[in-house]
Amino acid sequence: xxxxxxxxxxxxxxxxxxxxxxxxxxxxxxxxxxxxxxxxxxxxxxxxxxxxxxxxxxxxxxxxxxxxxxxxxxxxxxxxxxxxxxxxxxxxxxxxxxxxxxxxxxxxxxxxxx
Amino acid sequence: xxxxxxxxxxxxxxxxxxxxxxxxxxxxxxxxxxxxxxxxxxxxxxxxxxxxxxxxxxxxxxxxxxxxxxxxxxxxxxxxxxxxxxxxxxxxxxxxxxxxxxxxxxxxxxxx
Numbered sequence: 001x002x003x004x005x006x007x008x009x010x011x012x013x014x015x016x017x018x019x020x021x022x023x024x025x026x027x028x029x030x031x032x033x034x035x036x037x038x039x040x041x042x043x044x045x046x047x048x049x050x051x052x053x054x055x056x057x058x059x060x061x062x063x064x065x066x067x068x069x070x071x072x073x074x075x076x077x078x079x080x081x082x083x084x085x086x087x088x089x090x091x092x093x094x095x096x097x098x099x100x101x102x103x104x105x106x107x108x109x110x111x112x113x114x
Numbered sequence: 115x116x117x118x119x120x121x122x123x124x125x126x127x128x129x130x131x132x133x134x135x136x137x138x139x140x141x142x143x144x145x146x147x148x149x150x151x152x153x154x155x156x157x158x159x160x161x162x163x164x165x166x167x168x169x170x171x172x173x174x175x176x177x178x179x180x181x182x183x184x185x186x187x188x189x190x191x192x193x194x195x196x197x198x199x200x201x202x203x204x205x206x207x208x209x210x211x212x213x214x215x216x217x218x219x220x221x222x223x224x225x226x
Contacts (some may be wrong), residue, residue: 002157002159004157031211033214035216042216042217042218042219043158043203043216043218043219044216045213045214045215045216048212048213050212055212056208056212056213058213090157090158092157092158094211096211097210097211097212098210098211101211102160102163103158103160103214105150105157105158105159106157107156107157108157
């Protein structure tokens with residue numbers, strides 16, 4: 001158990017809908033990273049938040065957004081869902097953004113868009 | 115932009131065989147390099163890391179050396195076990211640790 005929790009574990013929804021994925025980092029970790037893992041594109045970095053502020057954006061679509069709250073949990077919002085958004089979404093946390101700082105991954109949320 | 119290219123799988127080895135999974139990278143500046151492992155149904159776990167050229171990361175019998183001259187970070191293990199069956203990801207981060215890039219993953223199956 002990494003100490004990172006993600007809810008829900010599974011999510012099935014229809015095209016055009018909007019969903020929110022939630023991540024609670026390990027106690028004491030200030031950085032939260034979001035990733036999308038799909039069969040055809042591997043693990044893609046989406047966005048990084050540190051202590052409530054956005055630090056970096058990767059391959060995140062405009063239909064997606066994220067935020068980190070004062071209690072440090074983070075939410076990833078996906079809207080106008082398309083079939084291609086079906087994937088496993090991971091969040092990871094670390095103590096700080098320092099490159100040597102280990103990331104701890106949650107178990108993931110499996111999103112299926114039908 | 116920064117990127118990681120790793121050997122495609124799947125790889126199937128017999129127990130006690132030697133393992134090499136190749137990883138090369140493209141990056142500006144001086145990235146940190148990582149190997150992560152993902153067991154079935156689980157999230158990724160850090161296996162080892164190296165933060166500067168010529169550093170060797172090691173853990174659980176796995177090793178990888180940060181080679182700046184060949185921009186590589188190949189993963190090796192002298193004798194694999196069935197329990198090593200998993201997907202292995204090579205990754206790099208920018209110097210500030212703000213952005214990470216992962217390879218596509220290499221699936222390893224070790225048969226008794």
